[in-house]
Amino acid sequence: MWGLVLLLLLPMPVFADALVATRLIRATEVVREGDVAVQRGHIAGAATDPVQVVGLEARVAIYPGRPVRLADLGPAAVVERNDSVVMVYRQGGLTILSEGRALGRAALGDMVTVMNIASRQSVQGRVTSFGQVEVGTMTTP
Numbered sequence: 001m002w003g004l005v006l007l008l009l010l011p012m013p014v015f016a017d018a019l020v021a022t023r024l025i026r027a028t029e030v031v032r033e034g035d036v037a038v039q040r041g042h043i044a045g046a047a048t049d050p051v052q053v054v055g056l057e058a059r060v061a062i063y064p065g066r067p068v069r070l071a072d073l074g075p076a077a078v079v080e081r082n083d084s085v086v087m088v089y090r091q092g093g094l095t096i097l098s099e100g101r102a103l104g105r106a107a108l109g110d111m112v113t114v115m116n117i118a119s120r121q122s123v124q125g126r127v128t129s130f131g132q133v134e135v136g137t138m139t140t141p
Contacts, residue, residue, distance in 0.1 A: 018046040018067055019053060025062040028105070030055060030076050036068050043067040057107075075107035078130045087114055087125060089136040100133065 046067035056073040087100040106112035125135035
């Protein structure tokens with residue numbers, strides 16, 4: 001009887017699924033449905049459901065058969081380095097638009113350095129939509 005109680009109290013291994021890459025996913029590439037497969041077994045830090053990773057961008061190269069870790073993924077960039085962007089400055093009721101060039105890659109909500117084409121000055125701004133960066137006085141989200 002005590003043996004049965006001890007057996008029930010011992011920690012039992014938990015079996016879970018983990019996602020692994022089915023092909024080489026290069027850094028900056030967006031993960032698609034066919035790029036990952038479910039594998040039996042628990043891998044620390046690995047995603048467990050394709051819904052978690054599809055549409056995210058790889059921050060590092062993920063090799064076939066290797067686990068797809070959530071730490072290696074992030075939101076997809078909507079502004080690429082050297083893209084032409086619209087710089088938006090808002091203060092009260094005043095809105096100023098200017099053309100700029102992105103000096104880095106960024107996803108929605110990320111900060112990026114932008115060079116004003118007219119003045120050649122570089123400023124920091126937050127990406128608010130595709131090709132649009134809000135500069136100047138900004139509130140944190």
